[in-house]
Amino acid sequence: MESLTPRSTTPTEDPPRAAAPGEPTESSPALDNTKVHVNDGTAIPAEEKKKNKNKKRKPAAKKRGTGFEEYYCDPPMTPAEYMEERQVLYPPHRPFIERIVECIQRFRARRRLDSYRNDLFSKYLMLGGIDATARQFQGTDKITDDVLADADKSAVREMTAEDVIQRGVGGNTNPRFFNPNDAEHWSVDFTGVAAGFLDSSEHIPSLMGRNEADIRKAAEVVSSFLRYVDMHDVCPEYADDIKRARKVCDFAVEETPILNKLSQLLPGHFNTSLRVLFVKDDADNEVFCVQDDQVPDVKQAKVSHATTMSIVVPEQVQNTSASAVISTSTVIGTKEQTYEVRAITLPTETQRAMYKAVNRHLSGQGSIPEIQPCGTINTRPIIIRDGWDNSATATIPLEEDVDTQFILEEDILKLLRIGMKLRLRVCTLSTGLKFIQHVRQVLPTFYVFLPQELMLDFKAPVENDRPAKSIHDIGSDGDDECAED
Structure with a gap:
């Protein structure tokens, strides 16, 4: 009987085996997919190297919508969001001023307004008596970290918002915009503000002329905001007025090319x-x-x-x-x-x-x-x-x-x-x-003139204690101009 001897544990190289017909030889490095030798002498499996390559590739950034696409619609609300809007944000017992300001701020957060649309929306709000002017020192970089840590999204949005209704507290009032303490000269009129903003003679045409594409974009911004107000039931007491205002936006898009043609005929x-x-x-x-x-x-x-x-x-x-x-x-x-x-x-x-x-x-x-x-x-x-x-x-x-x-x-x-x-x-x-x-x-058929149009460039007079110049002041401050009788 033949005796059995243990196999040596020393690694030895197996003798080369003859390749079968059609089988690649082991000496061909291009076809060896088991190991890849790098410069430092270490061997990395090819499959692992392939995985590492895939990890380095970053997925292409998804193109986010602006909210102004033709068939865009807001995502569905959760039950918690629905109850928050009905009981906290827009309940009927909450004053209309607070509801509409909350709605404007949330609309800006939900829509990707580029600089052009943002400027149009701000001018639309200002024509409606809402202060949408840019304010200094009002951004997240001006708020301390401890304040941001304790504040939720709604509080941060309120602290950094540019769209406000002045309350006139402590003399902080501007006659250019609506003041609740002086409300007898103002009325809520969504239709009138939309018509005054879009009609082809006053506000928008004075900025951009009768360009059909620009009028269409302005009407798109206003209509999107009004649709947001209607969908979230911000002010149900003005639901009919909002629907009429949305029709004005449609009329503006329809009548602008007609007015251009009539001006030629x-x-x-x-x-x-x-x-x-x-x-x-x-x-x-x-x-x-x-x-x-x-x-x-x-x-x-x-x-x-x-x-x-x-x-x-x-x-x-x-x-x-x-x-x-x-x-x-x-x-x-x-x-x-x-x-x-x-x-x-x-x-x-x-x-x-x-x-x-x-x-x-x-x-x-x-x-x-x-x-x-x-x-x-x-x-x-x-x-x-x-x-x-x-x-x-x-x-x-x-x-x-x-x-x-x-x-x-x-x-x-x-x-x-x-x-x-x-x-x-x-x-x-x-x-x-x-x-x-x-x-x-x-x-156009929806033409209306709003008195607020006259207040957009108004500047309140400032008291000046400096006396007016007289003939005796010529040359005293380096002015070489001569006075004429």
Whole structure:
């Protein structure tokens, strides 16, 4: 029987084994995935090295939403958050001022407002009487660590907030903004503030003009805030007012391109033709609307006048010729007035057919362009407030408070909306016909002027004990200017 001897424990290198057909040899380092030798002589398993590489890679940063995406909605609230809002933050018994300030601060925390949107939102709040001006020494870096350690998120947000309603305590009051101790001159009006901020004549257009993208972004900021107020039930007593304010935001986006187009088309070819025929001195440097079309010559103006008058208002030219009307008519009055659109009447199918027949006849002549079908609008004189002293006391005489009709082309009538305001220079002919000489301004349906607009740049006077300079002070402080009597 063969004796058994113990195997030596000394590590020895196994003899090389012949590789099977198609099997890589052990001497090939590129195919050896069991060990990898580094410069220091240590061996690191390849699998472990692969894991270390994966650990070093940092995941790509997730792109956070701003809260203003088209289909963005707030995440659902937990039961605890819901009860906190109903019982602590926005209960009905809590004063409205405290609720709305809490809501504004939380809205800013929930939305990623870039510098542009942040500036728009601050101006919107300031127009509503809320102090949103930047304050010095009010940031987390100015608060000590022990205070931050004992304060929760709500307390820190309140300490660093820039949106406040002044209480007027200790003389800390600013006449530019709302003061609860002087509330008889203020009222809660979400619709009015949204309209005053977004209308295409006062606040936003004075900052950025009638740029449709900018108006859309401003309306987006206001609408998002109003939706937040409505969703969290901050002030249910003003729920209907908030819904109307959100509609104003929609109107602003819808009407801005319409106003831009109307400013190019008004007063239309027919009214321009009457201006050519009846207004001799037409020097005016304050025209707001500039037409795309060229001013017609006298021949074109006569054809446009005769065609439209005989089709739209035939009662004014019956039993007489168009040339006789032109020769006998004169301008008997000119007036600057603002009108509100009350009714719009498009041309009928019969009238369109008559215009088509006239254009077919004129097409043979070649020199006269095609005449567009015309309809009418009924307007009413109104007074709009604009901050000037004369608008505060202006009234409309009783004899002038009647409907006024104007003739306009169909493409203009399709753009106009009932409720739009038109600041016009109107001429009255001896026949009683009124036509538009110039258009000063086109205002949206939701136009409103807020007195707070006048206070945004107000600076309270400061007492100065220094006496005024006199003729004897010349040269005493290095001033070489000479006084003139």
